[in-house]
Amino acid sequence: MINAKGKVFVLTGPSGVGKGTIVSEVLKKVDNIYLSISATTRQKREGENEGVHYFFKTKEEFNRMIKSDEFLEHAEFAGDSYGSPKFSINNYLSCGKDVLLEIEVQGAKQVKEKCTDAILIFLAPPSFEALEERLIKRNTESIDKVKVRLKKAKEEMQEVNLFHYLVINDNLNEAIDNVISIIKAERCKIK
Amino acid sequence: MINAKGKVFVLTGPSGVGKGTIVSEVLKKVDNIYLSISATTRQKREGENEGVHYFFKTKEEFNRMIKSDEFLEHAEFAGDSYGSPKFSINNYLSCGKDVLLEIEVQGAKQVKEKCTDAILIFLAPPSFEALEERLIKRNTESIDKVKVRLKKAKEEMQEVNLFHYLVINDNLNEAIDNVISIIKAERCKIK
Numbered sequence: 001m002i003n004a005k006g007k008v009f010v011l012t013g014p015s016g017v018g019k020g021t022i023v024s025e026v027l028k029k030v031d032n033i034y035l036s037i038s039a040t041t042r043q044k045r046e047g048e049n050e051g052v053h054y055f056f057k058t059k060e061e062f063n064r065m066i067k068s069d070e071f072l073e074h075a076e077f078a079g080d081s082y083g084s085p086k087f088s089i090n091n092y093l094s095c096g097k098d099v100l101l102e103i104e105v106q107g108a109k110q111v112k113e114k115c116t117d118a119i120l121i122f123l124a125p126p127s128f129e130a131l132e133e134r135l136i137k138r139n140t141e142s143i144d145k146v147k148v149r150l151k152k153a154k155e156e157m158q159e160v161n162l163f164h165y166l167v168i169n170d171n172l173n174e175a176i177d178n179v180i181s182i183i184k185a186e187r188c189k190i191k
Numbered sequence: 192m193i194n195a196k197g198k199v200f201v202l203t204g205p206s207g208v209g210k211g212t213i214v215s216e217v218l219k220k221v222d223n224i225y226l227s228i229s230a231t232t233r234q235k236r237e238g239e240n241e242g243v244h245y246f247f248k249t250k251e252e253f254n255r256m257i258k259s260d261e262f263l264e265h266a267e268f269a270g271d272s273y274g275s276p277k278f279s280i281n282n283y284l285s286c287g288k289d290v291l292l293e294i295e296v297q298g299a300k301q302v303k304e305k306c307t308d309a310i311l312i313f314l315a316p317p318s319f320e321a322l323e324e325r326l327i328k329r330n331t332e333s334i335d336k337v338k339v340r341l342k343k344a345k346e347e348m349q350e351v352n353l354f355h356y357l358v359i360n361d362n363l364n365e366a367i368d369n370v371i372s373i374i375k376a377e378r379c380k381i382k
């Protein structure tokens with residue numbers, strides 16, 4: 001009745017919406033769920049560590065991984081590449097552990113196609129103004145890159161209906177609570 | 192995207208499994224959800240109040256309500272009749288409020304057919320031994336009635352696949368948390 005294999009949860013949404021903050025809280029508060037560490041070609045930000053936040057790759061290394069079909073999904077975003085290596089995800093799932101992917105919208109759409117049981121959560125900002133403010137405050141990129149991300153965010157918001165759940169990141173604690181509730185509820189689901 | 196109308200949540204499961212305890216905690220902890228008060232022909236138990244726990248009806252009154260199609264569901268159980276009056280449920284739903292029904296398995300199956308959007312949660316005991324112990328401890332009925340309930344419970348457990356979610360009432364706080372999570376997750380669902 002209940003699937004012994006682990007489940008795949010995907011948290012996606014526009015860049016800057018707060019996926020990272022929510023993911024780290026969810027991992028603290030929910031048992032038996034593990035983060036899939038993405039590979040990326042983007043520059044390491046302050047406070048980020050290799051193998052903890054990302055596997056940082058050169059463009060050449062990343063392309064080699066694509067060619068040898070090592071990614072569940074991969075996508076380009078604002079000039080950088082991101083991908084979810086299959087090996088660690090499959091390891092977790094085969095032991096009955098759940099896996100959480102924190103990925104861009106393009107990648108989430110690939111997961112939806114390749115992994116039809118995956119549970120897809122779209123995290124949205126309360127407004128575009130709020131998102132703009134967050135991206136500018138984060139101060140990790142040029143205004144031009146922020147503009148690219150905002151334009152992309154508007155397009156991504158049009159695709160929210162492709163996903164299973166919508167969580168609005170207005171009040172952070174409520175958003176965390178809603179994501180945790182989705183994970184717990186999905187674990188109670190009868191196939 | 193999100194339905195403005197309220198949602199119907201049904202908590203069902205074998206008699207004695209602890210539906211009542213869980214429902215009262217859920218109502219304390221979740222906003223904007225209201226209990227549908229059932230009508231019943233069964234004897235009032237100690238501590239139960241008219242219009243709070245049930246609307247207590249004579250068999251004649253109950254049959255008149257069936258005839259005038261006043262119930263969303265109604266069922267006989269261990270010699271007594273139970274039913275969910277439509278009027279209060281519809282009032283809540285039309286104002287965008289969610290409604291929680293705590294009903295027997297037979298009735299839950301009727302709700303599934305009549306109200307296809309309803310979310311059906313099956314509460315199960317960790318074991319039959321645990322259920323038997325609870326029913327005997329409750330000390331509200333003769334051993335014969337307890338036996339009828341236990342036999343019924345075994346049949347009902349065979350039908351768990353008709354429902355959307357399964358919550359095991361092993362640890363009470365975890366069961367409450369899971370039911371609350373299901374309600375919150377369903378509220379985030381994208382249609």
